[in-house]
Amino acid sequence: MELLTLMIDGEKVSAPKGATVLEACRMNNIPIPTLCHDPALSPAGACRMCVVQIEGMRNLPPSCVTKVMPGMKVETQNSKVRNARKTILELLVANHPLDCMTCQKLGNCSLAEYAYEYGVTGKIYEGEKRHLHIDDANPYILRDLNKCILCGKCIATCEAVTERNVIGFAYRGFKAKVSTFLDTDLKDSDCVYCNRCVAICPVGALMDKSMIGKGRAWELTTEEATCTFCESGCKFDINSRNGKVIGVTAKSAANGRPLCLKGRIGSDFKYNPERTEMPFINQDGEFVQVTWSEFLGLGNIVEKINSLTE
Amino acid sequence: MEYFTLTIDGREVSVLKGTTVLEACRMHDIPIPTLCQDKELTPSGACRLCVVQIEGMRNLPPSCVTQVAQGMKVETQSSKVRNARKTILELLVANHPLDCMTCQKMGNCSLAEYAYEYDVTGKVYQGEPRHLPIDDTNPFILRDPNKCISCGKCIKACTEIQGKSILDFSFRGFETQVGPAFNLSYQESDCDFCGSCVSVCPVGALVEKQMVGKGRSWEVSKVQTTCPFCGVGCNFDLNVKDGKVIGVTSNPEAPVNGKALCVKGRFGMDMIHSPHRVTTPLIRKDGVLVPAEWDEALDLIATKLGEIKTNYGPNSIAALSSAHCTNEENYLMQKFMRAVIGTNNIDHCART
Numbered sequence: 001m002e003l004l005t006l007m008i009d010g011e012k013v014s015a016p017k018g019a020t021v022l023e024a025c026r027m028n029n030i031p032i033p034t035l036c037h038d039p040a041l042s043p044a045g046a047c048r049m050c051v052v053q054i055e056g057m058r059n060l061p062p063s064c065v066t067k068v069m070p071g072m073k074v075e076t077q078n079s080k081v082r083n084a085r086k087t088i089l090e091l092l093v094a095n096h097p098l099d100c101m102t103c104q105k106l107g108n109c110s111l112a113e114y115a116y117e118y119g120v121t122g123k124i125y126e127g128e129k130r131h132l133h134i135d136d137a138n139p140y141i142l143r144d145l146n147k148c149i150l151c152g153k154c155i156a157t158c159e160a161v162t163e164r165n166v167i168g169f170a171y172r173g174f175k176a177k178v179s180t181f182l183d184t185d186l187k188d189s190d191c192v193y194c195n196r197c198v199a200i201c202p203v204g205a206l207m208d209k210s211m212i213g214k215g216r217a218w219e220l221t222t223e224e225a226t227c228t229f230c231e232s233g234c235k236f237d238i239n240s241r242n243g244k245v246i247g248v249t250a251k252s253a254a255n256g257r258p259l260c261l262k263g264r265i266g267s268d269f270k271y272n273p274e275r276t277e278m279p280f281i282n283q284d285g286e287f288v289q290v291t292w293s294e295f296l297g298l299g300n301i302v303e304k305i306n307s308l309t310e
Numbered sequence: 311m312e313y314f315t316l317t318i319d320g321r322e323v324s325v326l327k328g329t330t331v332l333e334a335c336r337m338h339d340i341p342i343p344t345l346c347q348d349k350e351l352t353p354s355g356a357c358r359l360c361v362v363q364i365e366g367m368r369n370l371p372p373s374c375v376t377q378v379a380q381g382m383k384v385e386t387q388s389s390k391v392r393n394a395r396k397t398i399l400e401l402l403v404a405n406h407p408l409d410c411m412t413c414q415k416m417g418n419c420s421l422a423e424y425a426y427e428y429d430v431t432g433k434v435y436q437g438e439p440r441h442l443p444i445d446d447t448n449p450f451i452l453r454d455p456n457k458c459i460s461c462g463k464c465i466k467a468c469t470e471i472q473g474k475s476i477l478d479f480s481f482r483g484f485e486t487q488v489g490p491a492f493n494l495s496y497q498e499s500d501c502d503f504c505g506s507c508v509s510v511c512p513v514g515a516l517v518e519k520q521m522v523g524k525g526r527s528w529e530v531s532k533v534q535t536t537c538p539f540c541g542v543g544c545n546f547d548l549n550v551k552d553g554k555v556i557g558v559t560s561n562p563e564a565p566v567n568g569k570a571l572c573v574k575g576r577f578g579m580d581m582i583h584s585p586h587r588v589t590t591p592l593i594r595k596d597g598v599l600v601p602a603e604w605d606e607a608l609d610l611i612a613t614k615l616g617e618i619k620t621n622y623g624p625n626s627i628a629a630l631s632s633a634h635c636t637n638e639e640n641y642l643m644q645k646f647m648r649a650v651i652g653t654n655n656i657d658h659c660a661r662t
Binding site for chain 1: 427
């Protein structure tokens with residue numbers, strides 16, 4: 001692997017040939033804000049939050065789609081760069097519904113995180129608000145397109161799932177939105193509710209319906225788990241609050257099959273009041289609760305073992 | 311000691327006579343929302359968020375000022391109770407600036423926490439917003455009276471914990487405000503900037519100015535530590551983000567001080583990352599202070615003290631010890647002066 005040397009914020013750093021400036025920064029713990037980028041997806045260069053200043057280049061190139069060159073001189077935090085990012089944020093926030101007080105995504109919302117960091121309050125540009133219908137017709141995903149920032153990550157992640165490709169951009173300009181085929185609700189589309197789009201959405205446009213009102217990111221503890229439903233070995237994060245599991249978040253946006261509906265909603269079974277912990281045998285048309293040794297045909301083996309140890 | 315048995319949400323519990331219903335609930339992990347209550351302060355029953363339903367009582371009594379009685383039957387989550395709380399929250403949010411996206415308190419704001427739990431979005435009542443001036447004239451406390459919910463906890467903290475009584479309510483009705491006398495800024499008042507008011511404020515009306523923009527509660531890890539400024543041994547939480555201390559918050563479990571701190575402990579910790587901090591001994595050489603090794607510095611002091619003692623006698627030397635040191639270090643200092651140097655010329659900054 002060929003390593004290139006470049007200067008970022010006055011520090012000499014090395015990055016492999018072919019890496020993007022963003023990757024070089026992240027490898028060296030230099031923070032760059034991004035909204036449309038995910039390491040598992042091909043870069044789109046859409047949100048422009050990752051702009052940096054590079055000596056000799058026109059304008060401010062987005063670092064996620066700019067490859068490193070030997071001897072490159074990159075500035076990631078100068079006032080020109082920060083002002084450009086701030087303006088982008090101001091424009092995004094201008095027509096964003098600022099209901100952060102009760103928004104399920106807060107604590108995990110990249111837009112709010114950067115708005116806080118860049119001091120963007122939404123008072124500079126007061127944009128026209130969208131009044132799109134909220135899609136809550138299915139039991140799994142709450143889709144509020146008024147909060148969508150059109151980063152396109154949900155589309156890219158859906159595209160990566162075999163036989164899905166359920167959503168794409170529709171309409172133009174201010175009316176542009178992420179839409180299913182014929183702009184239907186998710187329930188009338190081919191969506192199987194794998195919720196990978198939810199896990200990757202940087203704002204509150206896509207939310208896990210089962211978690212709404214049950215706790216926000218900072219109140220939850222997350223633990224990585226391997227799904228028990230099948231042998232694919234998908235890993236995901238189990239979110240709990242006060243010791244109670246409230247939901248599951250997909251780990252990766254693209255590789256393999258990181259999550260299916262069963263894995264995601266299966267966490268509910270744990271608290272199903274109808275869940276049985278003892279086996280039943282159908283006797284004369286009626287289910288009768290029996291012990292495990294009876295069920296397994298082992299007779300009174302447990303008693304025998306116990307009598308031997310006494 | 312007399313115990314009363316009561317039923318809370320169908321569950322039988324026994325608590326000491328004199329306990330409030332709120333305390334009985336908290337002892338048994340039954341959650342009750344509160345805005346104006348703090349266990350370090352006297353209860354005021356002001357916010358009414360802790361209302362519960364008690365069999366045989368008129369209306370919904372606030373649990374923070376209602377003492378338990380034998381056989382009491384309490385409901386904490388019935389729809390009547392939850393609706394009452396929701397209406398209270400709707401009214402509080404009606405004129406609250408909803409800039410939660412960038413508000414420093416978010417993540418630690420009780421109003422937002424309960425609004426989220428009770429699904430209060432601020433759309434039911436659209437109240438007249440206040441446009442009061444923001445007090446940012448001092449370096450420590452940012453006061454935005456537009457966000458104040460008039461719970462009165464800051465007033466009580468100033469009076470009951472700090473004993474300063476700088477803050478109180480002024481004006482009436484919609485105009486009600488909390489602040490120093492004559493509506494002065496904190497800076498112009500007698501405020502010591504102990505920040506006790508900030509530590510109890512349940513909303514974004516009082517925030518630590520140094521932390522604004524540096525990180526919110528969910529991004530920081532809290533490290534409990536003992537204040538190095540003096541020998542009292544106050545505990546607090548250092549708020550650390552990305553390996554950097556961005557500020558200090560009270561730790562209610564602090565054994566010595568509870569939530570109380572002084573200005574030095576609460577707002578002086580920026581010294582940790584101060585570029586002016588002296589981290590090596592300095593020795594004056596040809597009129598200029600030059601960084602030196604500890605061994606070199608200690609040798610120099612020992613030699614010079616020895617010379618002075620020989621030439622001018624032990625009483626020509628005096629030591630002033632520091633409240634930064636522990637009791638043990640201060641003891642050693644006086645022992646050193648009396649037993650090694652041979653003088654009683656020893657004093658301490660906190661004695662003057």
